[in-house]
Amino acid sequence: METALTLAIDTHPYIQAYRHSLEHPEAFWAKAASAIDWVRPPTRIFDADAGVYGRWFVDGWCNACYNAVDRHVATRGAQTAILYDSPVAGEKRSISYAQLQDEVSAAGAMLQTLGVRKGDRVLIYMPMIPEAVIAMLACARIGAVHSVVFGGFAAKELAARIDDAAPRVVLSASCGIETRRIVPYKPLLDEAIRQANHVPAACVILQRPQAIAELNDGRDHDWAAMIEAIRRAGGASACEPMLATDPLYILYTSGTTGNPKGVVRDCGGYLVALQWTMRHLYGVRPGETFWCASDVGWVVGHSYIVYGPLLNGCTTVLYEGKPVGTPDAGAFWRVISDYGVAVLFTAPTALRVIRREDPEGNQRERHHLYSLRALFLAGERADPDTVQWAQRQLGVPVIDHWWQTETGWCIVGNPVVGDRLPLKAGSPTVPMPGYALHILDADGQRLGANRMGTIAIKLPLPPGNLPTLWRADARFRDAYLGTFPGYYNTADAGFIDEDGYVFVMGRTDDVINVAGHRLSTGAMEEVIASHAAVAECAVIGVRDALKGETPWGVVVLKANAAGTPDAVEQGLVALVRERIGPVATFKRVVVVPRLPKTRSGKILRSTMKRIADEEDWSIPATVEDPEVLAEIVAAFRQVRAT
Numbered sequence: 001m002e003t004a005l006t007l008a009i010d011t012h013p014y015i016q017a018y019r020h021s022l023e024h025p026e027a028f029w030a031k032a033a034s035a036i037d038w039v040r041p042p043t044r045i046f047d048a049d050a051g052v053y054g055r056w057f058v059d060g061w062c063n064a065c066y067n068a069v070d071r072h073v074a075t076r077g078a079q080t081a082i083l084y085d086s087p088v089a090g091e092k093r094s095i096s097y098a099q100l101q102d103e104v105s106a107a108g109a110m111l112q113t114l115g116v117r118k119g120d121r122v123l124i125y126m127p128m129i130p131e132a133v134i135a136m137l138a139c140a141r142i143g144a145v146h147s148v149v150f151g152g153f154a155a156k157e158l159a160a161r162i163d164d165a166a167p168r169v170v171l172s173a174s175c176g177i178e179t180r181r182i183v184p185y186k187p188l189l190d191e192a193i194r195q196a197n198h199v200p201a202a203c204v205i206l207q208r209p210q211a212i213a214e215l216n217d218g219r220d221h222d223w224a225a226m227i228e229a230i231r232r233a234g235g236a237s238a239c240e241p242m243l244a245t246d247p248l249y250i251l252y253t254s255g256t257t258g259n260p261k262g263v264v265r266d267c268g269g270y271l272v273a274l275q276w277t278m279r280h281l282y283g284v285r286p287g288e289t290f291w292c293a294s295d296v297g298w299v300v301g302h303s304y305i306v307y308g309p310l311l312n313g314c315t316t317v318l319y320e321g322k323p324v325g326t327p328d329a330g331a332f333w334r335v336i337s338d339y340g341v342a343v344l345f346t347a348p349t350a351l352r353v354i355r356r357e358d359p360e361g362n363q364r365e366r367h368h369l370y371s372l373r374a375l376f377l378a379g380e381r382a383d384p385d386t387v388q389w390a391q392r393q394l395g396v397p398v399i400d401h402w403w404q405t406e407t408g409w410c411i412v413g414n415p416v417v418g419d420r421l422p423l424k425a426g427s428p429t430v431p432m433p434g435y436a437l438h439i440l441d442a443d444g445q446r447l448g449a450n451r452m453g454t455i456a457i458k459l460p461l462p463p464g465n466l467p468t469l470w471r472a473d474a475r476f477r478d479a480y481l482g483t484f485p486g487y488y489n490t491a492d493a494g495f496i497d498e499d500g501y502v503f504v505m506g507r508t509d510d511v512i513n514v515a516g517h518r519l520s521t522g523a524m525e526e527v528i529a530s531h532a533a534v535a536e537c538a539v540i541g542v543r544d545a546l547k548g549e550t551p552w553g554v555v556v557l558k559a560n561a562a563g564t565p566d567a568v569e570q571g572l573v574a575l576v577r578e579r580i581g582p583v584a585t586f587k588r589v590v591v592v593p594r595l596p597k598t599r600s601g602k603i604l605r606s607t608m609k610r611i612a613d614e615e616d617w618s619i620p621a622t623v624e625d626p627e628v629l630a631e632i633v634a635a636f637r638q639v640r641a642t
């Protein structure tokens with residue numbers, strides 16, 4: 001394999017390690033794999049002929065739960081594995097590695113009692129409570145494939161995931177808690193099962209005192225009662241040996257249409273990559289406390305609330321709360337000081353909401369943050385202003401790193417192999433091992449330093465990255481590998497500077513990033529277009545000082561549409577919330593007489609975005625009728641004024 005970058009900082013130990021990872025990938029990853037406990041270690045590190053683009057550790061056998069839990073029990077059984085802190089439920093719990101093993105073993109036995117076998121899917125629809133982590137690990141233990149769905153999605157989204165993953169069992173809770181709002185999950189789950197074609201054989205519901213769910217005869221089971229029965233019968237489950245290439249989980253993510261993509265994660269490569277990052281990217285030692293303030297429903301939560309820290313024998317913090325309002329803007333600083341957090345990982349949007357409430361950092365003064373060594377940011381572009389503010393507040397390095405659900409771990413970051421590389425504002429720094437990054441133009445030609453294009457990764461992708469989409473190899477090829485043969489298309493635009501630093505500027509497709517949540521404008525357009533009053537629509541992601549972007553629906557109404565435009569607007573907001581969920585944050589509808597289009601009928605979404613963002617824009621040469629753009633300017637100006 002060739003070396004992708006010519007870095008001016010050649011002699012830095014990390015850059016040498018990076019080059020080694022590209023020139024001798026098998027040697028690099030074989031060494032990294034030795035940090036994992038294998039049932040049978042791999043003798044073949046990479047098989048270029050297996051799978052869609054090759055597979056890692058093809059003949060290795062391992063178990064993710066064993067590596068995350070059981071292997072630590074002998075040496076650190078009494079150490080806290082999970083610190084659950086819920087300001088919204090008024091509850092704190094500490095679970096040791098020995099207790100976690102016991103809980104996970106019982107939950108695995110519970111799944112087996114319900115007929116779950118190796119390779120079966122289990123859908124997990126739970127808030128940020130310890131049972132969510134226990135459920136994931138229990139699946140990993142018995143060889144079931146988990147698919148966690150974020151609580152902010154509505155029934156229709158849940159139904160789409162149930163149909164695609166076809167789970168044998170669904171594990172859920174009676175409710176989530178959004179600051180003060182109780183979100184009953186059971187009605188959403190029931191509605192999703194009603195809408196889905198696939199019917200799970202059983203649902204197990206963890207009852208929370210804030211909202212007791214009604215259980216249906218036959219299909220529904222009570223989590224606590226089942227676990228108690230398992231314990232009474234002395235039930236336990238063992239770690240099932242898994243091929244490294246077996247799926248560990250499916251995680252759905254937004255694509256360009258309403259049909260979410262089931263990103264598959266394999267067992268072996270994921271463990272190896274995460275273990276490498278814990279030591280060399282985050283620089284945490286076993287026994288230290290690591291806090292990823294995200295949600296188990298996102299990839300970041302899978303990798304760095306659950307698997308990464310536990311693999312490394314760390315204590316992981318499970319925080320069920322918000323950065324502000326639970327109860328105040330000092331919440332994050334309180335958690336760091338209460339638990340001696342060494343490394344915090346969050347999204348820039350969380351810092352922006354803290355800053356808005358407490359710009360001077362008065363809350364921060366009330367807490368001791370001596371334990372904190374570094375703050376990592378991901379999920380969206382980290383604006384230099386927020387990074388500098390955080391650096392001033394915390395006095396530790398604030399390190400941006402670039403991620404995708406598909407990759408499972410970061411693509412570009414700043415590791416601790418030797419000293420960290422100097423930070424550059426606006427750049428997440430350099431590619432991680434195994435990622436051969438190139439900037440390509442529309443024809444797939446490589447561009448030189450500082451030239452903006454699509455960021456592509458030369459195949460093969462390193463361990464931990466998706467081998468395919470769930471039961472959809474052709475869609476995987478089409479969506480990621482088709483545009484630039486021999487490359488994975490990240491669908492992010494950016495450039496690499498003369499020192500090899502990567503700058504990630506934004507998506508090239510219809511995906512937007514709202515408060516660190518990845519959303520599909522195409523999915524929202526499908527919902528809006530289904531409204532009886534709508535003739536045409538386009539959804540654009542408009543710059544937002546707090547959430548990074550928020551969606552605006554630009555809508556043309558039918559001539560004979562019933563109801564006032566105001567009523568239609570409210571109806572559309574309610575419809576998107578009902579079909580996609582509150583997480584879509586869809587609150588703004590702009591009614592316009594016509595949509596701007598090219599002569600071939602393509603809607604000029606990016607021009608509208610530039611206008612809405614109040615950036616410089618020009619009339620595209622291909623525009624069908626420039627007058628329409630004047631109408632858009634007027635309509636957006638009016639929206640901004642209200």
Ligand code: COA
Pocket residue numbers: 150151152153176178183293294295298300322323345346347349350353378379380514515516517547581582583584585
């Ligand atoms: N269940 C139900 N509803 C949820 C939910 C969940 N798990 N998560 C969010 N929602 C709801 C919110 O209550 C809100 O509803 P509202 O419109 O009635 O107010 C809506 O979805 C939008 O939520 P969000 O945009 O997340 O705003 P917020 O004010 O609730 O939270 C942040 C703001 C910054 C705390 C939050 O967006 C966040 O933590 N973002 C980081 C995401 C992340 O970790 N990404 C991964 C990369 S690190």
Ligand code: AMP
Pocket residue numbers: 253299377378379380381382400401402403404405406428490491492504505506507513516517518
């Ligand atoms: P998700 O799959 O939800 O993790 O979202 C992935 C997308 O979020 C990427 O394709 C980027 O567009 C964006 N993203 C994530 N991290 C960063 C970052 N550090 N800088 C810029 N964009 C980011």
